[in-house]
Amino acid sequence: MLQNLDLNKKLKKGEFTKQLPDLRTQLGELQRKLRRAQIPVIILFEGWEPALMSKVINQLLVPLDPRGFDYYNIGPSSPEESKHSFLWRFWVKTPAKGRITIFDRSWYSSSAARSMDAGMDTVIVKDVKEINTFERQLADSGVMIIKLFLHVQDEDRTPTDEEVCGLVKDDLELIKRQKQYIPIIDKMITATETPLAPWTIVESADEEFAILKVLKTVASRMESALETNGTASDGGYCKLEYPTIQSTPAYPKLNSDTYHTKLEKYQQKLKKVQMELYRQRRPLVLVFEGRDAAGKGGNILRITQSLNPRTYQVVPTGAPNDVEISHHYLWRFYLGLPEKGHISIFDRSWYGRVLVERVDNITPEQDWRRAYREINEFEKAMVDDNAILIKMWLEITKEEQLQRFIERVDNPLKNWKISNDDWRAREKWDEYTAAIDEMIARTSQPYAPWYIVDSNDKQSARLQSQKIIIDVTEKELGLK
Amino acid sequence: MLQNLDLNKKLKKGEFTKQLPDLRTQLGELQRKLRRAQIPVIILFEGWEPALMSKVINQLLVPLDPRGFDYYNIGPSSPEESKHSFLWRFWVKTPAKGRITIFDRSWYSSSAARSMDAGMDTVIVKDVKEINTFERQLADSGVMIIKLFLHVQDEDRTPTDEEVCGLVKDDLELIKRQKQYIPIIDKMITATETPLAPWTIVESADEEFAILKVLKTVASRMESALETNGTASDGGYCKLEYPTIQSTPAYPKLNSDTYHTKLEKYQQKLKKVQMELYRQRRPLVLVFEGRDAAGKGGNILRITQSLNPRTYQVVPTGAPNDVEISHHYLWRFYLGLPEKGHISIFDRSWYGRVLVERVDNITPEQDWRRAYREINEFEKAMVDDNAILIKMWLEITKEEQLQRFIERVDNPLKNWKISNDDWRAREKWDEYTAAIDEMIARTSQPYAPWYIVDSNDKQSARLQSQKIIIDVTEKELGLK
Numbered sequence: 001m002l003q004n005l006d007l008n009k010k011l012k013k014g015e016f017t018k019q020l021p022d023l024r025t026q027l028g029e030l031q032r033k034l035r036r037a038q039i040p041v042i043i044l045f046e047g048w049e050p051a052l053m054s055k056v057i058n059q060l061l062v063p064l065d066p067r068g069f070d071y072y073n074i075g076p077s078s079p080e081e082s083k084h085s086f087l088w089r090f091w092v093k094t095p096a097k098g099r100i101t102i103f104d105r106s107w108y109s110s111s112a113a114r115s116m117d118a119g120m121d122t123v124i125v126k127d128v129k130e131i132n133t134f135e136r137q138l139a140d141s142g143v144m145i146i147k148l149f150l151h152v153q154d155e156d157r158t159p160t161d162e163e164v165c166g167l168v169k170d171d172l173e174l175i176k177r178q179k180q181y182i183p184i185i186d187k188m189i190t191a192t193e194t195p196l197a198p199w200t201i202v203e204s205a206d207e208e209f210a211i212l213k214v215l216k217t218v219a220s221r222m223e224s225a226l227e228t229n230g231t232a233s234d235g236g237y238c239k240l241e242y243p244t245i246q247s248t249p250a251y252p253k254l255n256s257d258t259y260h261t262k263l264e265k266y267q268q269k270l271k272k273v274q275m276e277l278y279r280q281r282r283p284l285v286l287v288f289e290g291r292d293a294a295g296k297g298g299n300i301l302r303i304t305q306s307l308n309p310r311t312y313q314v315v316p317t318g319a320p321n322d323v324e325i326s327h328h329y330l331w332r333f334y335l336g337l338p339e340k341g342h343i344s345i346f347d348r349s350w351y352g353r354v355l356v357e358r359v360d361n362i363t364p365e366q367d368w369r370r371a372y373r374e375i376n377e378f379e380k381a382m383v384d385d386n387a388i389l390i391k392m393w394l395e396i397t398k399e400e401q402l403q404r405f406i407e408r409v410d411n412p413l414k415n416w417k418i419s420n421d422d423w424r425a426r427e428k429w430d431e432y433t434a435a436i437d438e439m440i441a442r443t444s445q446p447y448a449p450w451y452i453v454d455s456n457d458k459q460s461a462r463l464q465s466q467k468i469i470i471d472v473t474e475k476e477l478g479l480k
Numbered sequence: 481m482l483q484n485l486d487l488n489k490k491l492k493k494g495e496f497t498k499q500l501p502d503l504r505t506q507l508g509e510l511q512r513k514l515r516r517a518q519i520p521v522i523i524l525f526e527g528w529e530p531a532l533m534s535k536v537i538n539q540l541l542v543p544l545d546p547r548g549f550d551y552y553n554i555g556p557s558s559p560e561e562s563k564h565s566f567l568w569r570f571w572v573k574t575p576a577k578g579r580i581t582i583f584d585r586s587w588y589s590s591s592a593a594r595s596m597d598a599g600m601d602t603v604i605v606k607d608v609k610e611i612n613t614f615e616r617q618l619a620d621s622g623v624m625i626i627k628l629f630l631h632v633q634d635e636d637r638t639p640t641d642e643e644v645c646g647l648v649k650d651d652l653e654l655i656k657r658q659k660q661y662i663p664i665i666d667k668m669i670t671a672t673e674t675p676l677a678p679w680t681i682v683e684s685a686d687e688e689f690a691i692l693k694v695l696k697t698v699a700s701r702m703e704s705a706l707e708t709n710g711t712a713s714d715g716g717y718c719k720l721e722y723p724t725i726q727s728t729p730a731y732p733k734l735n736s737d738t739y740h741t742k743l744e745k746y747q748q749k750l751k752k753v754q755m756e757l758y759r760q761r762r763p764l765v766l767v768f769e770g771r772d773a774a775g776k777g778g779n780i781l782r783i784t785q786s787l788n789p790r791t792y793q794v795v796p797t798g799a800p801n802d803v804e805i806s807h808h809y810l811w812r813f814y815l816g817l818p819e820k821g822h823i824s825i826f827d828r829s830w831y832g833r834v835l836v837e838r839v840d841n842i843t844p845e846q847d848w849r850r851a852y853r854e855i856n857e858f859e860k861a862m863v864d865d866n867a868i869l870i871k872m873w874l875e876i877t878k879e880e881q882l883q884r885f886i887e888r889v890d891n892p893l894k895n896w897k898i899s900n901d902d903w904r905a906r907e908k909w910d911e912y913t914a915a916i917d918e919m920i921a922r923t924s925q926p927y928a929p930w931y932i933v934d935s936n937d938k939q940s941a942r943l944q945s946q947k948i949i950i951d952v953t954e955k956e957l958g959l960k
Contacts, residue, residue: 025893029893032896054788054789054790055788057789058784058785058787058788058789061784061789062781062784062785065796066793066794066795066796066827067796067798071789071793073789073790078558078559078560079558079559080558080560104789104790161752161755162755162788165755165756165758165759166758166759167754167755167758167788167790167791167821168788168790272641274647275641275642275645275647276645278645278646278647279645279646301542304538304541304542305538305542307538308534308535308538308642308647308648309534309537309538309541309551309553309584310534310553310584310647310648311647313546313551314546315546316545316546316547318547321802321803322801322802322803323801323802323803341647347546413505413509416512
């Protein structure tokens with residue numbers, strides 16, 4: 001795509017000064033409209049010359065209201081960021097509703113650098129797949145993605161003052177190695193040119209030409225975002241026959257001594273697992289799902305009791321707060337993912353999308369239906385990135401839940417654990433059953449199976465879940 | 481304080497298992513009460529042995545609801561954190577209302593390490609002063625601070641498994657160098673033992689004794705926080721006679737050519753200043769304050785126009801959002817401070833505390849009165865930390881404001897800039913005048929003077945503010 005461009009496009013004299021003021025006013029106006037329409041926008045810039053890129057980008061920032069955008073210059077990953085997957089640092093920077101995120105370099109440079117380092121083809125193929133999924137998920141949720149490539153020909157030139165003082169660093173030295181990089185970047189651009197997130201190549205030999213083309217492109221894409229507002233994609237959902245949950249054999253009731261002996265033994269093993277995860281730099285993601293009073297908190301407590309707080313965190317999932325709800329629903333879970341060698345324990349999780357949000361009609365059907373695929377992709381990326389993922393469904397009967405609710409009402413120490421929401425959810429028992437069945441069927445994948453834990457007996461449920469964690473991790477870590 | 485302790489305190493057999501369950505229940509209950517009372521709590525742990533500390537701390541985490549606390553293990557500063565002042569990384573981690581932050585090591589270790597490296601006495605004196613200010617400001621705003629030191633005697637011992645695998649790192653190697661560190665730490669503890677933030681030394685030779693003492697201390701401090709709830713300190717405010725704003729001589733009206741020539745010249749200088757700041761790693765903080773329609777946005781726009789977006793950010797200050805309002809009012813401004821070599825431009829700022837929050841009765845008098853001192857301390861710390869701070873008040877007359885309001889109403893392109901709030905604030909013109917006068921008088925300090933910019937003429941105001949910035953920074957950077 002880059003090879004056959006006429007790079008010498010120029011403006012007629014006086015055009016720039018003539019057109020600029022109106023374009024600025026228009027962009028300010030569009031930003032306000034997008035905010036009112038609550039449409040999030042990503043504008044990403046790639047190109048050869050960092051000094052030129054900064055200059056052009058600043059001309060886009062100036063007319064925008066600083067209350068409504070974030071600007072990020074993307075360099076090499078920080079030590080903190082390197083502890084996560086390739087796209088993590090971009091996910092956590094995605095815009096909230098009505099806001100604009102501007103990337104001065106992006107996942108494309110980041111991937112191109114990886115490709116150069118690691119031998120291009122395998123990396124590109126893997127990255128391009130992940131990038132397309134990433135952009136599709138964002139676009140599906142209503143994010144407008146504008147991708148601009150500022151193209152210039154390699155030329156001998158003296159570094160600018162900003163480069164000399166180091167303010168503008170060209171970490172990739174793309175321009176110096178343009179010949180080597182052109183095939184990689186050409187391939188990437190072609191492979192990531194999608195209807196939802198198309199590229200615009202900006203001929204940038206003439207700076208003023210480039211600025212006007214950027215401003216015009218952004219304005220016209222913003223206008224089309226306003227026109228198509230609200231028509232989220234259904235993400236290619238298709239019908240599927242699915243089985244129901246298999247009942248698991250009841251675990252024998254334990255006497256108290258056996259329980260405590262076993263618990264002690266398992267907890268010691270978990271302690272070892274924590275250290276081995278750290279040694280091997282493998283992240284562990286534990287997901288606890290289950291109906292109210294199924295024992296999620298109690299299970300988690302018995303796991304964390306023996307662990308070192310430095311490398312585990314419990315991530316409780318409630319109704320999203322203001323900031324969370326204005327982002328993609330997966331955004332807050334990215335924030336909770338463990339860094340390499342650490343453990344995140346989710347007390348409820350992203351599965352809320354297809355459980356409570358479905359049953360309580362919080363999310364339109366089209367959106368929660370699309371979530372099965374999004375969740376599978378989310379988990380696949382996690383596992384591909386070397387994480388160990390264990391998803392446990394704590395299963396209790398309707399009768400057992402009632403007993404536990406009554407106990408919570410009666411016992412002043414447990415009283416705080418029960419609310420009207422719990423009773424309301426109980427009334428929708430059968431709707432939940434349907435949602436749970438479909439969830440298990442659609443998101444049990446070879447790389448991310450569901451484990452059903454019979455939880456009518458609290459003590460045996462705790463042992464079961466610990467046993468599952470120990471078995472899976474020991475196998476993954478080569479301890480068995 | 482550490483020298484004369486009986487470190488061999490032990491529990492009677494069976495005491496631990498007997499007392500633990502009730503203490504846990506009590507702590508869970510206290511956490512819920514503190515959440516309801518919206519009291520923020522900091523619990524910080526210092527001590528010699530990291531493995532022991534983690535173990536004890538985990539026994540405190542287990543009974544707490546993970547939805548209500550954050551745990552941080554504090555090691556050496558990350559590269560990101562090193563770009564800010566010593567206390568910055570702790571400020572941004574302070575708890576929101578009703579939440580608990582637990583520090584596994586804290587500003588004390590961080591300072592002790594600095595002292596060791598840099599020759600102890602000067603660092604300690606400076607740090608202790610900053611720490612006491614930091615803790616007082618938090619306590620004044622209602623944060624309960626609980627400081628625990630887990631004391632053990634240096635002994636030969638084999639490293640634990642967690643240490644061997646690196647999960648627990650002892651970056652400071654305090655225990656190995658206990659003899660050297662004891663005088664430093666003793667001095668720090670003594671100098672930071674204050675009524676609002678007292679220390680508890682925990683004799684930790686016996687682990688179970690230590691755990692119980694920690695849980696009991698935390699519980700009893702939490703209870704006293706609940707008892708004294710709402711009695712924030714007035715921070716030692718005292719009356720002061722103050723002058724009013726000096727009227728500045730009107731700047732001559734410019735013709736358009738002169739304006740554009742000068743503007744172009746100043747903008748080129750600002751570009752150089754940006755590079756020189758970067759070279760010298762000096763942060764620059766620009767504060768723009770002024771009444772509605774005084775021209776803050778327009779001034780800022782002319783400054784950023786020529787800059788490189790990589791090292792400047794505009795930080796607009798509106799009404800605080802949910803997250804911001806539940807923290808100390810300075811918290812969100814810490815988040816906006818520039819890293820070394822960067823520029824933050826505040827469009828309104830922390831001065832809202834003594835302007836709109838005072839005039840509109842948003843904040844009780846005792847709290848905004850205390851803010852003068854807090855702001856002076858905040859800015860002093862900034863300047864001590866090598867930042868260049870320039871505060872500009874854009875002054876317009878009541879008549880000029882009216883003209884600009886009318887223009888905004890009449891001009892469809894400027895219409896979005898005016899709201900009922902602006903008219904309401906205008907009605908309180910005189911109350912604002914009193915607040916502004918007192919603000920200028922109380923917060924004009926030799927290290928942080930206010931610059932009054934006559935802003936009745938927009939163009940000349942822009943040139944004035946740029947001239948001030950250029951003069952101050954060139955002097956500070958040794959360019960003149």
